Amino acid sequence: MASKPYNEMYLGDSEARHQYLRYAQWLKAQPAERLTQKRAEADALFHRVGITFAVYGQEEGAERLIPFDIVPRVVPREEWIRLESGLKQRVRALNAFIHDIYHDQQILKAGVIPSEQVLCNSQYRPEMQGVDVPGGIYAHIAGIDIVRDDAGEFRVLEDNLRVPSGVSYMLENRKMMMRLFPELFSAHRVAPVEHYPDVLLDNLRSVAPTGVADPTVVLLTAGAHNSAYFEHAFLAQQMGIELVEGQDLFVRDEAVFMRTTQGPQRVDVIYRRIDDDFLDPLVFRPESMLGVPGLLTAYRAGRITIANAIGTGVADDKSIYPYVPEMIRFYLGQPPIIGNVHTWMLRRKEDRDYVLAHLPELVVKEVHGAGGYGMLIGPAATKAEIDIFRKQIIATPDRYIAQPTLALSTCPTFADQGLAPRHIDLRPFVLSGRDVTIVPGGLTRVALREGSLVVNSSQGGGTKDTWVLES
Amino acid sequence: MLSRTADHLYWMSRYVERAESLARLVDAHYRMSLLPHAPDTLQLSLRSTMTALHMEEAYKQRHDAIEPRTVFEFVSLDRDYAGSIFSCLRAARENARAVRGSLTSELWETLNSTWLDARALITRRAPSPDIGHFVEWVKERSHLTRGVTIGTMMRDEAFHFTRIGTFLERADSTARILTAHQSDLVPGAGASQVPDPYQWSVLLRALSAFEVYRRVYRDVITPSKVAQLLILRDDMPRSLLRCCKEVYHNLRSVKNEHSAETERRAGEMHAMLHFTRMEEIISAGLPRFLEQFLARLHDLSDRIASDFLLPPAEA
DSSP: OOSOOOBSSBSSSSOBOGGGHHHHHHHHHSOHHHHHHHHHHHHHHHHHHTOEEEOTTSSTTOEEEOOEEEEEEEEOHHHHHHHHHHHHHHHHHHHHHHHHHTTTOHHHHTTSSOHHHHHTOTTOOGGGTTOOOGGGOOOSEEEEEEEEOTTSOEEEEEEEOSSOOOHHHHHHHHHHHHHHOHHHHHHSOBOOOTTHHHHHHHHHHHTSOTTOSSOOEEEEOOOTTSTTHHHHHHHHHHHTOEEEOGGGEEEETTEEEEEETTEEEEEOEEEEOSOGGGTOTTTSOTTOSSSOTTHHHHHHTTSOEEESOTTGGGTSSTTTGGGHHHHIIIIIOSOOSSEEOOOEETTSHHHHHHHHHSGGGEEEEETTOOTTOSEEEGGGSOHHHHHHHHHHHHHOGGGEEEEEOOOOOEEEEEETTEEEEEEEEEEOEEEESSSEEEOSOOEEEEEOSTTOOOOOGGGTEEEEEEEEBOO | OBHHHHHHHHHHHHHHHHHHHHHHHHHHHHHHHHSOOOHHHHHHHHHHHHHHTTOHHHHHHHOSSOOHHHHHHHHHHOTTOTTSHHHHHHHHHHHHHHTGGGSOHHHHHHHHHHHHHHHHHHHOOSSOOOHHHHHHHHHHHHHHHHHHHHHHSOSSHHHHHHHHHHHHHHHHHHHHHHHHTHHHHSTTTSSOSSOOHHHHHHHHHHTTOHHHHHHHHOSOOOHHHHHIIIIIOTTOTTSHHHHHHHHHHHHHHTOOTTOHHHHHHHHHHHHHHHHOOHHHHHHHOHHHHHHHHHHHHHHHHHHHIIIIISOOTTO
16 A cells, blocks of 8 residues: 555554544553453443344354444544535435436436446336436435545545445444443543434435325334344334334235234335345346335335335446536536545546556456455455456456555554554445434444455454544 | 234244243253152153153154153253254244344343353353253243343233233143143043152142142142142132133233134133133043143134234235
8 A cells, every 4th residue: 555544543653633632541541451351341242132243154043243343433523514514415416316317317418427327227227217206315314435545535435325234333332332431421522323213213204105194114124134134123123113024014006004913004114124126026026025016016106105215226336436426516516525536437448448557556346246245455466366357357347447445544443462553434324305414423344354444344344433523 | 013023922932931831841850850769750751741742753753762861951952853942942032033123122132142041051062051950040031031021011012912922832831731640630540540749749840839739728739639720720820720811811902803703712711711610620531621722722822823923915
């Protein structure tokens, strides 16, 4: 890596940044044994509460903890204010974009984005063409991945507009920190996040089909074996809504009902945590047992709200990502507040030539990949791995984008040898309904392996509590 | 509430109750095995118990002779046998996990840590767990689970379905244990002409009724009084009457537009036990009575499933 990453806590070797002054003092005063004991306590508590995620491909019931690190990531107030307005701006533009491409397609007509990039995208859902959704909102819940580069600038790395997860860790990590270190919360004014479920429920109710006075909201899960099941159950419980599986719902006369002990009950809003492909076996994958036959008919008739809407995937695709700053200008007439990471689109010849000549320095990503899979990190890759990617890029350039290897900012983190800097990112959750709201904070993910830039939990990442300071 | 949620809650509590019932049976036999006794008395009791619980076949597939130590481990710890205590704890936790949002976090954490501890115990290489301690622990965890249920859950549908599961399972368990010992309960009807004190202690301990018997009757143990206690006493927590009363009352609290007949049948069972005298049961034949009781119980649980838990599509 060419340049030195930005350290979130320290300015030089030991001088703490202003937002970390009190924390650094406190940290220095803590006996090592106390911290070790607190870490063990956190582990035991997470296990007992069952905050685990299922690991695919392992024996039934294999559940792992996502490692939790006790050093918080602290965001000063002024940085948060800027982040917040940048995130709201971005998500407004993304919603406007999705509405546009399923209606008049002005952005395509204006030539801002090449039509084939959108219309030939596998995530574009022709079934949604001309369908009006309440408030014109498609991405009701967006998880925007933010990184900080070596210059200390925040940048958007990725937009997650389908079924973004991780918010339960934001909430549980805070609860854990307050339980382990209550004294820290009297010394800092940390913006609360506990009300997220209320805000989410309010948001979901605000997008109910028109004319429904007291909407019934449910959370649709794939079931207890899904990797994010804990989060589904957690959110449903916190919102006080039913956690349903496809088999619990049915469609009659273009309306959706759930099977209850007191007979069928009408459902108005589905917060779904399964992908488009599985929602309705009559329209999408016929073999899907997770969805509800006829759901799309009810949806198109405007009798049910699905959040997020069907067809949002076209906007968070990595091949569309490079155009988001343009969308912001196009729909809002504003300059983007938070920039993208520079991205080469390998279907363009000049970009491709550059990238192929610089593969060992760059990160190459598959356009449809997610979760840190299908990715080449040049500086960490072997020559053989680079050659494989080179061949694949030449064969199917459309499938890839490339970005510079970012020196993601670091935060001190507990490792085997004690505290050491590890790379982190941030996923705030942006809710769109009647308004656009963001609970101050998000999920900070940390790459626990030394030098690693991959923060995904499936790839050995951990999490931290995220503090937005109120003063 | 969702039918599927009710179904999971119902089975969650059935499995906890089943684990406890099995733990009681193992515990009673285990104590017997520590006392001086005629070896065939213990064997006989183990055999008839396994028959009444439909465990014999699975046991024979895995083991040869009925040897107390092997039976205890099979019933308690066999992770591949779906009817073992270990498997019941796993099933209880799996059902709880499927509806953890409908449980209080205290209840979920109790069930989850029971399972985590049981799994840690069984996957530990050596030494193999002490059976006496294990079953004692299972009983304690069951008490704790029930206590947390009663102490933390709202008295809503979720609670009532949990209770229905508990008492249907308990009624089933009591009826089966009585079946295993029916020859001792009817003088002259079976092999043991003279009531065997060891058998009594097994039966009574397995149903937590040993001390109760002493307190209620202040008398030597006689077969018909034992039967009276375990079938017809309203104040005996594991008696058939008490269990049916609880099922009936909880069922009334969750009634829906299809459940009238189910409620009627539950009420009928309760009334039958409430107004029957022991002499009538004996003269009609205890084995026949128990067989009919189990059949009616089975019918009732089927009806509860189709009325509430797994309603037919488009109901």
